[in-house]
Amino acid sequence: MTAEQQADQDEGGPSRSVIDRAFAILGTFQGGRIRQSLSDISRRTGLPIATCYRIVQRLTEWGALERDGESKYRVGLRLWEVASLAPRAVGLQRLARPYIQDLYETTGYASHLAIREGLELVSIERFQSPRRPTRRPLVGGRYPMHATAIGQVLLAHAPEEVQEQVLSGDLEPYTSRTYTDRAVLERVLADIVRTGYAVSDRQIDNVHIGVAAPVRGADGMVIAAVSLALTEKDADGKNMIHLVRLTAASISRALDAAGFDGSNS
Amino acid sequence: MTAEQQADQDEGGPSRSVIDRAFAILGTFQGGRIRQSLSDISRRTGLPIATCYRIVQRLTEWGALERDGESKYRVGLRLWEVASLAPRAVGLQRLARPYIQDLYETTGYASHLAIREGLELVSIERFQSPRRPTRRPLVGGRYPMHATAIGQVLLAHAPEEVQEQVLSGDLEPYTSRTYTDRAVLERVLADIVRTGYAVSDRQIDNVHIGVAAPVRGADGMVIAAVSLALTEKDADGKNMIHLVRLTAASISRALDAAGFDGSNS
Known part of the structure; x- marks a missing residue:
């Protein structure tokens, strides 16, 4: 059994927790919260900071988030481009x-x-x-x-x-x-x-x-x-x-x- | 070792493949592709249709995608709202x-x-x-x-x-x-x-x-x-x-x- 399959089995779907966590992180950007530090995100999602960091890294690689000069994260242009098709x-x-x-x-x-x-x-x-x-x-x-x-x-x-x-x-x-x-x-x-x-x-x-x-x-x-x-x-x-x-x-x-x-x- | 930890180890990060796949799916919505069927998405991402389906389900639950009356998927309002903070x-x-x-x-x-x-x-x-x-x-x-x-x-x-x-x-x-x-x-x-x-x-x-x-x-x-x-x-x-x-x-x-x-x- 691969790790993904095992995750599927554990979570009742394809790594539900990982996708859900990724979107829980994106969901903290709301109500005028334009920039957040990693610890802001960790606090608001209730996820451990190490988990947050790794998921945020992935989101940043794809362009869903971007990191600014002060190590704060913000919603990325790539996500905005996809969303502009909603x-x-x-x-x-x-x-x-x-x-x-x-x-x-x-x-x-x-x-x-x-x-x-x-x-x-x-x-x-x-x-x-x-x-x-x-x-x-x-x-x-x-x-x-x-x-x-x-x-x-x-x-x-x-x-x-x-x-x-x-x-x-x-x-x-x-x-x-x-x-x-x-x-x-x-x-x-x-x-x-x-x-x-x-x-x-x-x-x-x-x-x-x-x-x-x-x-x-x-x-x-x-x-x-x-x-x-x-x-x-x-x-x-x-x-x-x-x-x-x-x-x-x-x-x-x-x-x-x-x-x-x-x-x- | 939990499934997630095992995935981390396999992928060099927290289930890299799952997040990457989720965003690969979102990324197919571009260049005026506003509505896509599951098989469109499967073809464009190269992911098996069953895998696509499960990830698309998660994305739909969160509101990153929405399903219309003709079983086609489109970018969801929730993603647009998050993106409006970019x-x-x-x-x-x-x-x-x-x-x-x-x-x-x-x-x-x-x-x-x-x-x-x-x-x-x-x-x-x-x-x-x-x-x-x-x-x-x-x-x-x-x-x-x-x-x-x-x-x-x-x-x-x-x-x-x-x-x-x-x-x-x-x-x-x-x-x-x-x-x-x-x-x-x-x-x-x-x-x-x-x-x-x-x-x-x-x-x-x-x-x-x-x-x-x-x-x-x-x-x-x-x-x-x-x-x-x-x-x-x-x-x-x-x-x-x-x-x-x-x-x-x-x-x-x-x-x-x-x-x-x-x-x-």
Whole structure:
């Protein structure tokens, strides 16, 4: 029996532990953790430092990680290149980007495309004024669904069990206006399904009003959402709802034409 | 001795073969190969289909791959999220993006940011007219260096051994104007270093004229390049050179302020 076969037998598969450990290490790069030392990684994975070191070496050889001048590790360009083929993110991004860009250029407001992943939303594309650089990642960031218009749209169209988990979970109050009451949020979600849009008034911070609408794939299922971020002084919210809905409809039409649907999301 | 230890001993490291195989599988997703069946993956990696299947299962469990409705595999959202932390691509992208966007909005021409990786350039950010949707990836694509202005800038500032490999390699003639003569290209590269910009006249296709300039990190080393893609009818090439150089200088200044330098690239 070879070592690999023995590992298979021990682990119920091809060295489950090694692949799982490698991805556990990659998984520690999240939430803005861009650079980590070997001991950071060891601590966060619970793996002994020697094991970490050997796996990190392999990941570095392949280019999934890179080592910088200060002996810290970061996610490598090679991994980024492979990931740039992820169709759920990049396929959607490529089809939807011109519309998000048009919406931004027409209105001057930050335009945003997101999808749901589990109980959170993941930012796929964002256009905003270059005069307002953001510290948040432009894409790839995860955010809760209950406190933004774009998240509420995704939540309103999520499967019942996902809604149940979010509604029965911790509805963190980002501002005094955030929906933290389950019954209120349930009514809001029903309204979003009925009206076809969401408006979130300073629920994630005390400045922005979000307006969002659902994007449907070729099979008619909601697979993404589009939003604009206004501020209170922008009085033309009604018109913005029209623009966001029109943009969402145009993207849905483009996805339909491309046959991009639920099986891609 | 545990199976893992035995594997270590056999492979000179922690189950080198398993991690290497996992990443060999991920590595087959490239060059526009967005969806692959198990037999595609097996053929391209040279791994037996049963081995492929078990490793692909693990990758799918973690979210590095996803399976679509037609039993094909694609790169998963989870990998994309981790990769969105790659500082060499994303850190640079975040700092440089507003400037690339300004350049596009000011001129209306496609604006592009790229870095060198090995003997090729990797596209980091691109702004272009939403009226001209592209089939090429917006980011993450690899291209040769000798046939575009942005590539020539990166090549001109590459280490000598990299230049030597490119110059002594295959200089593919994309058009009749592409530099395929080593001596000519050497003179062009020297000019680029001397003047601080590159102009490439219909060398990658018969339509576009590229204008590019180098971006320097905090340590003064060239770590990226910026370009604009004009067409022949755009007579104000001279002015475009100024704009591209100014943009590259502004990005360099921003990188300097952020302490983003060679150790990040």
